[in-house]
Amino acid sequence: xxxxxxFIIVVIFGILILFNLKLEFGGESGIAGEMxxxxxxxxxxxxNLVSAILANYRAYDTLGETIIFFIAILGxxxxxxxxxx
Amino acid sequence: xxxxxxxxxxILILIGLYGMIAKRHIFKIILGLIIISTGIVLFFVxxxxxxxxxxxxxxxxxxxxxxxxxxxxxxxxxxxxCITSLALVLALKIYEKYKTLDIKILEDI
Amino acid sequence: MDIIFIVIIPFFVSFILSLMRVFRRNIFFENFLSITGxxxxxxxxxxTFSAVRSGEIITYNIGGWSPFLGITLKMDALSFFFSFLSLxxxxxxxxxxxxxxxxxxILYLLMTGGMQGxxxxxxxxxxxxxxxxxxxxxxxxxxSKEKRSYKxxxxxxxxxxxxxxxxxxxxGIVYKTTGVLNIDIISSMNTPQxxxxxxxxxxxxxxxxxxxxxxxxxxxAHSIAPPPVSAFLSGLVLKIGIYSMLRLFYTVxxxxxxxxxxxxxxxxxxxxxxxxxxALSQKNLKKMLAYSSINQIGIIFLALSFGTELGIxxxxxxILAHAVAKVCLFLCSGMIGDLNLLxxxxxxxxxxxxxxxxxxxxxLPFTCGFIGKYYVCLAAVETSxxxxxxxxxxxxxxxAVYLLRAxxxxxxTSEDYKIPYSMRIxxxxxxxxxxxxxxxxxxxxxxxxxxxxxxxxxx
Numbered sequence: 191x192x193x194x195x196x197f198i199i200v201v202i203f204g205i206l207i208l209f210n211l212k213l214e215f216g217g218e219s220g221i222a223g224e225m226x227x228x229x230x231x232x233x234x235x236x237x238n239l240v241s242a243i244l245a246n247y248r249a250y251d252t253l254g255e256t257i258i259f260f261i262a263i264l265g266x267x268x269x270x271x272x273x274x275x
Numbered sequence: 276x277x278x279x280x281x282x283x284x285x286i287l288i289l290i291g292l293y294g295m296i297a298k299r300h301i302f303k304i305i306l307g308l309i310i311i312s313t314g315i316v317l318f319f320v321x322x323x324x325x326x327x328x329x330x331x332x333x334x335x336x337x338x339x340x341x342x343x344x345x346x347x348x349x350x351x352x353x354x355x356x357c358i359t360s361l362a363l364v365l366a367l368k369i370y371e372k373y374k375t376l377d378i379k380i381l382e383d384i
Numbered sequence: 385m386d387i388i389f390i391v392i393i394p395f396f397v398s399f400i401l402s403l404m405r406v407f408r409r410n411i412f413f414e415n416f417l418s419i420t421g422x423x424x425x426x427x428x429x430x431x432t433f434s435a436v437r438s439g440e441i442i443t444y445n446i447g448g449w450s451p452f453l454g455i456t457l458k459m460d461a462l463s464f465f466f467s468f469l470s471l472x473x474x475x476x477x478x479x480x481x482x483x484x485x486x487x488x489x490i491l492y493l494l495m496t497g498g499m500q501g502x503x504x505x506x507x508x509x510x511x512x513x514x515x516x517x518x519x520x521x522x523x524x525x526x527x528s529k530e531k532r533s534y535k536x537x538x539x540x541x542x543x544x545x546x547x548x549x550x551x552x553x554x555x556g557i558v559y560k561t562t563g564v565l566n567i568d569i570i571s572s573m574n575t576p577q578x579x580x581x582x583x584x585x586x587x588x589x590x591x592x593x594x595x596x597x598x599x600x601x602x603x604x605a606h607s608i609a610p611p612p613v614s615a616f617l618s619g620l621v622l623k624i625g626i627y628s629m630l631r632l633f634y635t636v637x638x639x640x641x642x643x644x645x646x647x648x649x650x651x652x653x654x655x656x657x658x659x660x661x662x663a664l665s666q667k668n669l670k671k672m673l674a675y676s677s678i679n680q681i682g683i684i685f686l687a688l689s690f691g692t693e694l695g696i697x698x699x700x701x702x703i704l705a706h707a708v709a710k711v712c713l714f715l716c717s718g719m720i721g722d723l724n725l726l727x728x729x730x731x732x733x734x735x736x737x738x739x740x741x742x743x744x745x746x747x748l749p750f751t752c753g754f755i756g757k758y759y760v761c762l763a764a765v766e767t768s769x770x771x772x773x774x775x776x777x778x779x780x781x782x783x784a785v786y787l788l789r790a791x792x793x794x795x796x797t798s799e800d801y802k803i804p805y806s807m808r809i810x811x812x813x814x815x816x817x818x819x820x821x822x823x824x825x826x827x828x829x830x831x832x833x834x835x836x837x838x839x840x841x842x843x
Contacts, residue, residue, distance in 0.1 A: 195295030204289045205318030208282065208579040213560050214384060215279040216326040220563025222452050223323065224340035226720055229340075229453075231333045239331040239342040250446045250455045254501070254513035255350045257395060258520055264402070264526035268487045269364045269534075288549065295542060304542060311549050318553065322560050344559070347509055351552065353514050358545050361523060365538045372531045381535055 280321025287314030301376040303367045308362060312355035319344040319351070387432065387444050387459045387504060387811035390425040390467065394497035394543055398490045398694040405486045415482050418489040422478055429464070430758045436464045437830055449564045457504040457567075461834035466627050467503045468831075470620050471496075473711050476810035480715055481612040483804070486523070488575030495521040495616075495833075501841055502624055506567045506817030508555045511628065512548065515592070515709040519544045522621055526609045541734035543601045554584035558636070573637035582640035585632055586648075595685055596655040599678050606674035611718025614670060618677045621709040623703050626684055630696075632798060641691070648689035653775050655682030660779040664786050672786055673807060676745065679783060683776055687760040690767050691716040691734040696836040698759030704821065704828065705744055705752035712741035712814035719803050719811075729798030733808060738794055742787035742819040747780050752821040 219227065226239055230255070236242035244252055287310055294307030323344035331342035371378055373384065397417055404414065432442055442459040445451065459467070474496050498517030505511050523544065526537040553563070557583055591598045602622075606614045631750050633641040641648075659679030666672040680702065687699035689827065716738040717723065720730050730738075744751035747758075757776060764773035821827070 192299070198291050199292040200429070204285075205294070206583070207285055207580055209576060211285075211557065213280075213281050213322070213557065215277075215281050215321060216354060218324055218326050219323070219339075219341035220343065220559055221565050222344050222564045224563075226342050227331065227333070227451055228340050237333050238331065240338070240345050241348070243342055243346040246447065247348060247449055248455060248510075251347075251350050251510055251513050253395075255353045257494065257497075257619060258354050258357050258398075258513070258516055260402075261491070261517065261520050261524070262360055264487065264490060265361050265520065266364045268290040268491075268524060269361070269368060269527055270341050285553075288553065292546070295546065301538070302504070308542070308545055311546075315549055315552055315556075322598055343565075348508075350513060354548075357520060358516075358541065360679050361520065362538065362541055362545075365523075365527075365534055365541065368534045369538060370492070372534060378773075 278318055280324065284314045284318030284321060285316060285317075287311070288347070290314075299378045301369065305359065305366065306360045309355075309359060312351070312359075316352060317349050319348050356384060385428045385430065387428065387457055388446065389428050390471075391425045391457075391497050391501045391504060393420050393428075394493040394500070398493035398497070398731060401486060401490050401493065403631070405490070410488065414486060414489065415440060418482075420472060421473065422475050423498070423725065425500060426468075426475060427469055429467050429646075432464060433468075434461050441836065442589070451506075452564055452568060455505065455507045455510050456566060456568070458506050459504060461831050461838055462630065463503050463833050463837050465590055465704075465828070466513060466623070467500060469625075469707055470499055470503070473619060473707060473814070474499075474616065476665045476813055477612050477616050477711065477715070480615075480718075480807050480810040481534055481610075482806050484610075484612075493527055499620065503627060508558060508632075510565075510658060512551055512555060513553065515624075515628075517771070518550060518621065518624065519548065519622050522560055522613075524802060526605050526611045526614045526617075528608065528613075531731060532604075532610060533608045536601075536608045540601050541715045543591055543598075547588045547695045550584045550588035550591075551830040554581050554588065557581045557584070561697050566586050566806075567635055569629065570719045571638070576639050577637050579591060579640055582633075582637045582644070585637065586629075589625045589629045589632075593622045593629070593685070594655075594678055594681050596651055596658060596682070599655065599659075599802060602678055603671055603803055606677065607670040608667060611670075611714055614674070614677055614717075615711045615714035616675065619707040622677065622681055623684075623707060624702065626681070626688070626699075628841065629685075644671075645691055649686055649769065649772065652682050652686030652689055653772055655679070655685060656775055658682075658780050659740055660782040664782055666786075667718070667725055669725055669728065669790060670714070670717055672725070672820040673710070673717065675708055676787070677706070679779060680710070680745070683757070683760060683779075686772060686776070687763060690763050690769070692763055692767055693836045693840070694759060695763035696839055697832055698756060698761075698763050700832045700835060701759055702756035704832075705747075705756045705818070706709070708752060708814055708821065709744040712811060712818065713745070713813065715807075716741065717810045719795070719807065721798075721801070725793060727788065729796050730794050731797060731801070731803075732795075733803075735791060735794040736812075737811045739791045740815040740818050742791045744822065745787055746784045749822075750819065752825075754822060755825050 210244040230239045234246045291307045291311030323341035325340045327336045328340035331339045501514035523541045556633040594602045663675035684702045744753040747753040761773040
């Protein structure tokens, strides 16, 4: 029963997404991507653009990521400690 | 339909989604979650691909792939690890309390 | 102070609290820190009031990068409305739950930061990251002493992670079609989005805010969680999903949104009816309140889907009314021993605030809920969806039945039991806010109207 529901949902979702979505594979980079490639080295001084974006342009995201990591550690700790919470 | 990274990523997401909805065992649901996150990573990394592009480490005037989706995925991988660890801890606790990991039995209690 | 402090200060304070946890526990200092951690963002948020009211949009580019490359934070009337509302209620809930463990306070502050991050950011991927902060903390906070809470938390986690994956998939498609992640730039580019992207975001945010076919995690998670946790889950976290819908659907997915208006309105109406009938059949007070929030979320969703300015105004008033009243009701439920409807007993200091909250939920005159329902019905009549106004009024009667029944039982006094004043005062304040905002809605009407105007209705 549950397998049936899951199968139907997945098939509908799959048909919707696979036949509506015609994303080009290997096209051009987006506007933002082009800008990073163009200005990245001169603005940040990092040759590796991925680290330039990770630690400089979008450092706020990385802050969020570390906070989630912190929350997960705290969560594992509190849930395992369990009943004392 | 040509099977490229984008399509494969979406198919992986669908497989994971099926696992999460249809399977009764909690551990299999968590496996579904992991498959979904792998699919999403593949999907994003393929989005950034440029034909004949090389890794975005600037050295001269070459064609580079889009660096942004790769960066986003570094964040997403960490997030998925956190969620998976939390799900596993909850599964552990559920087993400790109910002595079963079967969703159907758990729902009836 | 810059608006980024609204997000950063709670995180910072929670780190200090967790460091303090390593050493010796000083309860006074801990309580002081956990309140200031929310009070400072609140003051920063209030300090932007006059600028926001005059129609200015306060912008902060993180790191000074251009909005194409970096992340932009913006405070406009809509963000201000949600930020002010959530911070006010979060301070009250924090005061209510001061006696809880330090881990609770740390997670609570982190959740505050995540929530404010969603409200201020204008970057889709950043919104995803902060949504994760918000939801991961709430998965943990749902866990309580009770055995069933692990099950509820796991269910919530599974659905929440499906929701965030769909959100991410949508983000990827938006990035591929437009090339940027900034919401303002995408909407100014005027590229029509694919319908499938809209559906992905709708499903994802629908799970987060509990629209009809995707609501089934709400009753479990909201009724089993500890009372203050269910208060902010129901009062605020569901509204954050609605906020993201407003932000994304009225800008990025504008065309898709107005194409699918009728379907969304019908979905909202089904949610309303479904929630109210299930709430009527519940035996447990908290479960009843959880189903009643599905009902109210339905009304909010219905109002916002009309797409007219009046509809948005009504929806925002409903959000305000429901947040204040639901927090009040759930906080009251934390002071009652036996939650079975037939065994309810309490003291007048619980039952009177509960009664006020209940009449505001029903939408009787001179309460906050009345203004909300009035505007929603007006919007329904204006757009000639008169049937839906009837649905809302009909379900108001049903909610009157179950809420007044509960408050009737609550008026039976019980034997003495002690509730500290730190728990009583937030309840008094929220219940009086229900009345004050009902009599003097002018205090916030400027902001609400400005927010509706910036989003803009059907052109």
